[in-house]
Structures are given as C-alpha cells and as structure tokens.
Amino acid sequence: MLSNSLLQRLASWCPWLLRDEPKQPVKVLVTGAAGQIGYAIVPMIARGLMLGPDQPVMLHMLDIPAMADALNGVRMELVDAALPLLRGVVATSDEAEAFRGVNLAVLIGGWPRKEGMERNDLIAKNIAIYKSQASALQQHAAPNCKVLVVANPANTNALVLKEFAPSVPAKNITCLTRLDHNRALGQIAEKLGVHVGDVRNAVVWGNHSSTQFPDASHATVRTEHGEKPVRELVADEKWLREEFVSIVQQRGAAVIKARKQSSSLSAASAACDHMRDWILGTPKGTWVSMGVYSDGSYGVPDGIFYSFPVTCEKGEWSIVQGLQIDDFARSKMELSANELDEERSMAYEFVST
Numbered sequence: 001m002l003s004n005s006l007l008q009r010l011a012s013w014c015p016w017l018l019r020d021e022p023k024q025p026v027k028v029l030v031t032g033a034a035g036q037i038g039y040a041i042v043p044m045i046a047r048g049l050m051l052g053p054d055q056p057v058m059l060h061m062l063d064i065p066a067m068a069d070a071l072n073g074v075r076m077e078l079v080d081a082a083l084p085l086l087r088g089v090v091a092t093s094d095e096a097e098a099f100r101g102v103n104l105a106v107l108i109g110g111w112p113r114k115e116g117m118e119r120n121d122l123i124a125k126n127i128a129i130y131k132s133q134a135s136a137l138q139q140h141a142a143p144n145c146k147v148l149v150v151a152n153p154a155n156t157n158a159l160v161l162k163e164f165a166p167s168v169p170a171k172n173i174t175c176l177t178r179l180d181h182n183r184a185l186g187q188i189a190e191k192l193g194v195h196v197g198d199v200r201n202a203v204v205w206g207n208h209s210s211t212q213f214p215d216a217s218h219a220t221v222r223t224e225h226g227e228k229p230v231r232e233l234v235a236d237e238k239w240l241r242e243e244f245v246s247i248v249q250q251r252g253a254a255v256i257k258a259r260k261q262s263s264s265l266s267a268a269s270a271a272c273d274h275m276r277d278w279i280l281g282t283p284k285g286t287w288v289s290m291g292v293y294s295d296g297s298y299g300v301p302d303g304i305f306y307s308f309p310v311t312c313e314k315g316e317w318s319i320v321q322g323l324q325i326d327d328f329a330r331s332k333m334e335l336s337a338n339e340l341d342e343e344r345s346m347a348y349e350f351v352s353t
C-alpha cells in the first residue's frame, strides 16, 4: 500500500497517473439541428454546459433532407471550433441513424410560430413529426434514453411521442417549460433589482402557452438577512397576479415581435439547464419547472404533460409536493389543464387521419 504522502507526491509529479478512468462519451441527439435553436445549442452541449466540463459527448444532429447542406455547415463549424469534449459528430437526415444508441435526445425539429400565431396553431404542422420520431426513439435509442421536447406545442408533442413510443417509460419523456421558469426568475430579479442567481423557486404551472400560470407565491430571494419571500419583498399583490403573469405568458410573443423570429439563445440555454438539472440534480432546496406526464398531483388530471415544480436526483425527477394552492392559483392551473385537454383532442384527430 502506498502511504498518503507518497500518493500526494506522485499526484503532483504525474497527475495523469492517479486520474479517474476517463468518462465514456454520452451520445446526445439534437433534432432540427440546422435551425436557430439547434445552431445555438450544439456548441453549448459540446462545451460542457449541459453535462458538465468533464463529460465528453458525441453529437448526433438530425434535420430534414432540404437542410442537409446547412447541417453539414454546422458540422464543419463544430470541427473548426476544436472543442476538446466533442468526440464525434453524426449529421444526418435519416431518423434511424440519428436516434441510434443515443442516451439523451433534445427534440427541437419542427416549425416555429410567426407573429400573431398561438403555439397550438402549430399542431397540424408539427404533431406528425413526433408520431414518426416516436418509432425511431423506441427502435433505435439506448435503453433509458431521456428525452426533452422543445418544439411547439411542446407539451402536446411530448404526449404524442409518449403515445407512439409505448415501450419508453413516461418518466423519460419531458417537455421544456424551463424557459418560462427562467423568464419568471428574470422578471422578479428586474422588479426587485436583485441578481437573478439569488432568486429561486418560482413555479410555472401548465402548458407552454399563453395559459401557463407563472406563480411567484413560493419564490424566495437570498439576501444578507437570509432567504426572504418574493411576495413580501415585492409587496404588490396586483403586480404579482397581473403584470408579472402576463409578461411571462406573453414573453415568447414579445420576442417574436422584436426579433421577427422566435427566441433561440434563451431557449437553447433553458434546454441545457433542463437537461443538466435532470441528469446532475437540482441544487439543495431549489426546485425548477419541467413539463412531465401528470400523475394527478395538485389535482391536475392525468393523461397530459403539465409543467410542475420538480426536484431531480440521480437522474430522476419528482414533483414537489405540499405547496399551498389558493383559489386564484387553482383557477389559473385549471385553465391551462383544460387547454391541454383540448390540444390532446386536436392532436389525436390529426394523428388518426
């Protein structure tokens, strides 16, 4: 046996001798990779923002045949960026090849809305993609592959994916409402003039749509006098119930109006946050919002993907239980559940015709 002091000296002379076994690359699929969010997210993943600075990745990128040249351009840029964590790139328009052996799948492929549209106006265009990719997922992905659906309508696309990939556990399919969650934190930070990193535990309930309910009533801010409720610091119930809710609900539309295209850097960043927290765990005492298959918690009907507050540990999410829900919150939460119920009926009509 080597003594501790000898081990320390060895480590200082030749650190590679005592290094842990190198981590195996994780295969991450990004669909719609030639699009706006795709272009923003692939360097984030390859720089370790999703899985950590010591986790090598293999990127699988899928887009439609008409985007093959653009996708190849993205592949060329990834090579040119000389990213040490990136251990290989597959750029393809073949679903089977794209899904083969992937451990994580970030499904962005689909059409974005334009000014004046609601996100569920995209059902007719995008739902068929998720029916088709469901079979590729269950046939070709690695067992226990974890999936994040970003393309809109995100909750209902996730539901179609689940329905048409019955061998994939429902807990492995989620949809992105972290962007709304981050927007809620950002609005609270701006209102109070505090750092966004000190704000936590907002909740976005429901659909990633304009019926979502951004709820600041459990959120807190870290101050020099300890953790303080946002409600107490804002001291303006009208702002919390009206302006705050409406700004977050309408933020996607406001970005489209300003940029003439939908949000991409914030969406890519939120998708990295979602996957990182799911895989590596949420910080102690902090929850985040994720669209997950409802288990009936808080009286939300099952059979829909609904955004809940969750904590994550060892690669599993669980819904935070026991938060007080007042009548105002209850009515907002029901409105969004009802919309998801309607979207489900519309989606089933499209996929069965």
Ligand SMILES: NC(=O)c1ccc[n+]([C@@H]2O[C@H](COP(=O)([O-])OP(=O)(O)OC[C@H]3O[C@@H](n4cnc5c(N)ncnc54)[C@H](O)[C@@H]3O)[C@@H](O)[C@H]2O)c1
Residues within 6 Å of the ligand: 031, 032, 033, 034, 035, 036, 037, 038, 062, 063, 064, 067, 108, 109, 110, 111, 112, 113, 126, 129, 149, 150, 151, 152, 153, 154, 176, 177, 179, 180, 208, 262, 263, 264, 267
């Ligand atoms: N959930 C969220 O928070 C959130 C946030 C922002 C955007 N979105 C949604 O994400 C989606 C992508 O947005 P974007 O701005 O990157 O759009 P984009 O048009 O720039 O890119 C979408 C890409 O998907 C590709 N695509 C279309 N069909 C495909 C298929 N069958 N397989 C693989 N790729 C396919 C397109 O060719 C295109 O390159 C949209 O539906 C948008 O509404 C969701």
Ligand SMILES: O=C(O)C[C@H](O)C(=O)O
Residues within 6 Å of the ligand: 112, 113, 119, 152, 179, 251, 252, 253, 255, 262, 263
């Ligand atoms: O609003 C959109 O259509 C894009 C995206 O869902 C967003 O929230 O920015």
